[in-house]
Amino acid sequence: MEKVMEKVRIASIQDLPEKMGKTVRVGELELAVFKLGNGKVTAIENRCPHKGGVLAEGIVSGEHVFCPMHDWKICTTDGQVQAPDVGCVSTYKAVVENDDVFLLI
Amino acid sequence: MTKEKIVLIGNGMAGVRSIEELLKIDSDRFHITIFGEEPYPNYNRIQLSKVLQGDTEIADITLNDWNWYAKNNIQIYSGEKVMQIDAENKAVHTDKKRVVAYDKLIIATGSVPFIIPVPGHEKEGVTAFRDIKDCEKMINTSKEYKKASVIGGGLLGLEAARGLLNLGMDVNVIHLADVLMERQLDETAGKMLQKELEKQGMSFLMNKQTAEILGEDRVEGIRFGDGEQIETDLVVMAAGIRPNTSLAKESGIAVNRGILVNDYMETNIPDVYAVGECAEHREVVYGLVAPLYEQGKAMAAHICDEPAAGYEGSVLSTQLKVSGVDVFSVGEIVEEEETKTIKMFDDWKGVYKKVLIRDGKMAGAVLFGDTSEGNKLLRLINKKADVEEYIGAAEEAASGAGLVASMDDSELICGCNGVSKGDIVCAIKEKDLTTVDEVKGCTSASRSCGGCKPLVADLLAHTLGDSFDASIQKEAICGCTTLSRDEVVEAIREKGLSHTREVMNVLGWSTEGGCSKCRPALNYYLGMIKPKEYEDEKESRFVNERMHGNIQKDGTYSVVPRMYGGVTSAEDLRKIADVADKYKVPLIKVTGGQRIDLFGVKKEDLPGMWADLDMPSGYAYGKTLRTVKTCVGESFCRFGTQDSMGLGVRMEKKFERIGTPHKFKMAVSACPRNCAESGIKDLGVVGVDGGWELYVGGNGGTHLRAADLFCKVKTDEEVMEMIGAFMQYYREDAVYLERTSVWVERVGLDHIKEVLADKATRDALNARIDEALSVTKEPWKEVIDSEKTRKELYETELVSATK
Numbered sequence: 035m036e037k038v039m040e041k042v043r044i045a046s047i048q049d050l051p052e053k054m055g056k057t058v059r060v061g062e063l064e065l066a067v068f069k070l071g072n073g074k075v076t077a078i079e080n081r082c083p084h085k086g087g088v089l090a091e092g093i094v095s096g097e098h099v100f101c102p103m104h105d106w107k108i109c110t111t112d113g114q115v116q117a118p119d120v121g122c123v124s125t126y127k128a129v130v131e132n133d134d135v136f137l138l139i
Numbered sequence: 140m141t142k143e144k145i146v147l148i149g150n151g152m153a154g155v156r157s158i159e160e161l162l163k164i165d166s167d168r169f170h171i172t173i174f175g176e177e178p179y180p181n182y183n184r185i186q187l188s189k190v191l192q193g194d195t196e197i198a199d200i201t202l203n204d205w206n207w208y209a210k211n212n213i214q215i216y217s218g219e220k221v222m223q224i225d226a227e228n229k230a231v232h233t234d235k236k237r238v239v240a241y242d243k244l245i246i247a248t249g250s251v252p253f254i255i256p257v258p259g260h261e262k263e264g265v266t267a268f269r270d271i272k273d274c275e276k277m278i279n280t281s282k283e284y285k286k287a288s289v290i291g292g293g294l295l296g297l298e299a300a301r302g303l304l305n306l307g308m309d310v311n312v313i314h315l316a317d318v319l320m321e322r323q324l325d326e327t328a329g330k331m332l333q334k335e336l337e338k339q340g341m342s343f344l345m346n347k348q349t350a351e352i353l354g355e356d357r358v359e360g361i362r363f364g365d366g367e368q369i370e371t372d373l374v375v376m377a378a379g380i381r382p383n384t385s386l387a388k389e390s391g392i393a394v395n396r397g398i399l400v401n402d403y404m405e406t407n408i409p410d411v412y413a414v415g416e417c418a419e420h421r422e423v424v425y426g427l428v429a430p431l432y433e434q435g436k437a438m439a440a441h442i443c444d445e446p447a448a449g450y451e452g453s454v455l456s457t458q459l460k461v462s463g464v465d466v467f468s469v470g471e472i473v474e475e476e477e478t479k480t481i482k483m484f485d486d487w488k489g490v491y492k493k494v495l496i497r498d499g500k501m502a503g504a505v506l507f508g509d510t511s512e513g514n515k516l517l518r519l520i521n522k523k524a525d526v527e528e529y530i531g532a533a534e535e536a537a538s539g540a541g542l543v544a545s546m547d548d549s550e551l552i553c554g555c556n557g558v559s560k561g562d563i564v565c566a567i568k569e570k571d572l573t574t575v576d577e578v579k580g581c582t583s584a585s586r587s588c589g590g591c592k593p594l595v596a597d598l599l600a601h602t603l604g605d606s607f608d609a610s611i612q613k614e615a616i617c618g619c620t621t622l623s624r625d626e627v628v629e630a631i632r633e634k635g636l637s638h639t640r641e642v643m644n645v646l647g648w649s650t651e652g653g654c655s656k657c658r659p660a661l662n663y664y665l666g667m668i669k670p671k672e673y674e675d676e677k678e679s680r681f682v683n684e685r686m687h688g689n690i691q692k693d694g695t696y697s698v699v700p701r702m703y704g705g706v707t708s709a710e711d712l713r714k715i716a717d718v719a720d721k722y723k724v725p726l727i728k729v730t731g732g733q734r735i736d737l738f739g740v741k742k743e744d745l746p747g748m749w750a751d752l753d754m755p756s757g758y759a760y761g762k763t764l765r766t767v768k769t770c771v772g773e774s775f776c777r778f779g780t781q782d783s784m785g786l787g788v789r790m791e792k793k794f795e796r797i798g799t800p801h802k803f804k805m806a807v808s809a810c811p812r813n814c815a816e817s818g819i820k821d822l823g824v825v826g827v828d829g830g831w832e833l834y835v836g837g838n839g840g841t842h843l844r845a846a847d848l849f850c851k852v853k854t855d856e857e858v859m860e861m862i863g864a865f866m867q868y869y870r871e872d873a874v875y876l877e878r879t880s881v882w883v884e885r886v887g888l889d890h891i892k893e894v895l896a897d898k899a900t901r902d903a904l905n906a907r908i909d910e911a912l913s914v915t916k917e918p919w920k921e922v923i924d925s926e927k928t929r930k931e932l933y934e935t936e937l938v939s940a941t942k
């Protein structure tokens with residue numbers, strides 16, 4: 035079945051804190067949106083696969099975020115938990131157009 | 140030209156080490172593929188015992204991370220099992236239907252734990268102790284259940300039992316024989332070991348044969364051959380291991396107990412090798428890494444067509460990795476008619492030594508209680524030295540330095556990794572190494588079990604002579620760098636570095652952006668060195684310190700306002716009550732630190748709540764001054780000799796908000812009855828007639844430590860001066876996340892006393908802490924006043940979508 039994507043605006047790029055996460059709620063979904071050091075914006079679900087830690091509050095390093103609960107390291111671009119832990123979170127596509135940040139949901 | 144294709148089955152310690160040996164000889168010659176059934180990169184299985192005992196974490200035991208595979212162009216398929224070897228067509232088939240061809244095949248499938256096939260062995264709650272998965276299972280079980288039983292009183296079983304004790308479980312060890320570790324220890328040592336472990340809290344059921352595991356789906360008990368039963372929630376089978384040979388056997392490779400190999404680790408099938416615990420060499424199957432690494436080396440030389448002597452077998456030594464117990468055993472341990480022994484037994488001190496001699500030559504030894512001679516004995520027994528050499532050597536300096544000096548260059552320092560004295564000395568000289576960590580990085584010595592670390596340190600001291608600096612023998616601050624805390628701090632000072640990013644760039648961090656260990660540490664060091672210039676990096680702060688509240692497991696926060704010295708007023712209590720009502724706070728609790736905590740506050744509500752409270756943050760979340768507990772003191776108490784509340788409030792007001800390496804707690808009691816628990820604080824003050832006593836380095840947390848008496852002073856002013864100096868010296872000298880209790884033990888109380896004895900030094904330290912204090916700001920107020928911070932950190936973007 036073809037999935038229909040919706041493009042929603044979440045914030046202007048200046049409103050996102052640099053190298054930190056931002057909690058974004060879209061309907062039922064809660065996402066962690068990151069503006070990385072290289073300016074890229076990434077979005078993943080805001081629940082750690084370990085015990086549900088809020089990832090938006092983690093320490094961001096490069097493209098990764100460290101969960102604030104027990105320090106799992108998760109890639110914010112592909113959602114993969116890094117070894118030695120295992121698991122993954124859903125990722126969402128974020129696009130920046132002019133000053134606006136959009137999510138494809 | 141196409142490269143020779145090597146396929147390795149088994150991504151474990153022996154297999155991957157062999158690949159490292161191949162790469163060492165020729166890094167370019169092969170195209171290498173590795174299959175590993177476990178979903179991890181190669182990790183240090185030995186350290187699982189330490190993980191279980193809580194001394195290290197799974198994240199820290201990786202030996203070769205994913206980058207290593209990529210960097211060496213190794214194709215790794217992890218979480219994938221090889222199902223069949225097609226020796227005729229030279230290819231392997233996997234459970235993911237992958238077929239990969241090889242020119243040379245290495246089988247390193249290790250062992251499988253032996254699960255005693257008694258009725259009920261498949262029940263939930265029965266586990267082996269072999270891999271990360273087992274380790275996690277035990278840790279998780281310990282969170283819900285209390286009673287554990289370990290079947291098997293050998294090395295593995297005892298290490299598991301110690302781990303389960305540390306996890307808070309009651310532990311029974313069930314053993315078939317009447318002596319523990321009977322393969323490595325004689326009766327005397329085995330009984331001494333049992334006594335010691337009983338003291339540590341283990342219970343033993345000796346001479347017991349397990350007959351049945353009882354319970355419904357989950358284990359509830361064990362029944363023994365003699366009819367006796369015990370209750371248990373967890374059964375750890377540590378009754379031995381079996382070489383994992385099924386794949387080889389099914390593929391037509393000759394197998395006895397293990398896969399049969401010659402001195403070059405070749406099996407009976409051309410171009411198929413076997414190495415590690417799955418292999419049987421000259422009728423011996425090894426279960427420790429040192430011989431396996433030697434095998435890997437011999438095999439690699441053979442594969443690369445280098446002239447080599449081949450592997451000739453090893454003499455084994457064992458050590459038990461249980462803290463507080465020193466046992467060592469090597470070679471032959473059982474006395475026979477034609478052997479003679481040298482024995483020493485001191486029941487009082489709990490020390491036992493037995494050296495076994497055969498035909499005048501050193502043949503084996505058992506040590507208990509004092510294992511300092513272990514390395515020397517291993518060396519002598521390995522070369523079958525004459526007993527005279529041992530007796531002669533006993534008189535020479537027994538110190539470590541004397542020992543390393545007397546060793547030949549070819550003798551092994553690190554048995555696990557096969558690193559000789561010569562290798563290490565050479566590396567130290569050629570690469571100007573100065574720390575044990577650097578030696579480990581360059582030579583692999585002490586990388587596996589870590590038992591030889593003291594020897595490496597001795598050798599370093601011996602080789603460097605006067606230029607050896609014992610104080611820098613520290614660990615790297617995290618995996619992103621090899622530099623220690625002192626090296627980093629020195630570089631920041633010398634080079635005038637001013638941002639975490641700059642530190643990482645200039646000092647050659649191996650990761651982009653650091654990690655959750657080094658970033659907060661660097662942020663602290665930079666702020667400590669230049670309190671006035673450095674701009675704190677929110678993004679390098681752990682969530683609690685960034686958000687100024689303790690994060691809870693459901694993502695809400697707790698709010699703890701200051702209550703200086705534990706003294707409050709009706710007005711403040713009313714404010715707290717009103718705020719709790721207004722924001723529907725789910726739990727209000729008096730903390731162990733003499734103040735009130737409001738739990739379960741939503742992130743979005745924090746700024747509003749702080750504004751309504753209009754009280755300063757109590758920093759219940761910070762690496763800073765937490766509380767100053769006080770007792771009621773002279774104003775009301777019939778024993779009080781001093782104004783403890785007054786002094787406590789003054790201390791808290793002066794030092795609140797100062798950043799420290801770890802949290803810092805203080806207390807003031809007005810008499811030695813110590814109602815404010817001054818004896819377990821980072822800095823505790825106790826009132827005595829005509830003055831105050833100051834205690835430092837106490838800790839009431841994980842590792843309880845009574846504070847040491849630091850000094851006695853007469854006036855409140857002197858107390859404040861001492862605290863300022865002590866705190867600033869701790870700020871400047873300790874490693875980030877090192878509590879004063881650990882710091883005081885590391886650098887020594889006398890050393891700190893000596894430094895602070897000098898008035899000029901104290902004044903300088905106080906001037907520096909005053910400077911740092913002068914720029915601190917009330918964090919809750921800052922958030923209330925900054926719309927930008929409120930928006931960035933505390934607001935959730937709500938976006939509506941049509942579906």
Ligand code: SRM
Nearest residue numbers: 689691697729730731732733734759838839840841842878
């Ligand atoms: C709230 C409080 C428990 C309570 O309900 O009473 C508390 C709560 C926490 N303590 Fe504590 N500790 C509290 C008093 C203590 C005390 C008692 C004291 O201060 O007199 C101790 C032992 C004394 C000591 O530290 O020497 C204590 C020793 C610890 C430790 C072990 C520290 C150590 O060096 O071993 C930790 C873990 C750590 O810091 O790494 C810890 C960590 C924690 C954390 C922050 C766990 C965490 O990292 O999330 C808890 C936050 C709970 C939350 O959700 O907000 N807490 N904690 C107490 C707050 C006191 C305050 O007013 O600030």
Ligand SMILES: Cc1cc2nc3c(=O)[nH]c(=O)nc-3n(C[C@H](O)[C@H](O)[C@H](O)COP(=O)(O)OP(=O)(O)OC[C@H]3O[C@@H](n4cnc5c(N)ncnc54)[C@H](O)[C@@H]3O)c2cc1C
Nearest residue numbers: 149151152153175176184220221248249415416426427428
């Ligand atoms: C808790 C514990 C403590 C220990 N302590 C010590 C100690 O103090 N000192 C010491 O010297 N030794 C110690 N050992 C023993 C040491 O860990 C082993 O000797 C060593 O790991 C063996 O290496 P190996 O490569 O032969 O096997 P392993 O490290 O077990 O590696 C074999 C790997 O092959 C994989 N595999 C198996 N079959 C297949 C297949 N068909 N396809 C793909 N992959 C497969 C397995 O999943 C495994 O990961 C300890 C072991 C344990 C469990």
Ligand code: SF4
Nearest residue numbers: 689691730731840841
């Ligand atoms: S003792 Fe402290 S850290 Fe442990 S659960 Fe209680 S509050 Fe949390």
Ligand code: FES
Nearest residue numbers: 082084085087101
């Ligand atoms: S909840 Fe994320 S690491 Fe535990």
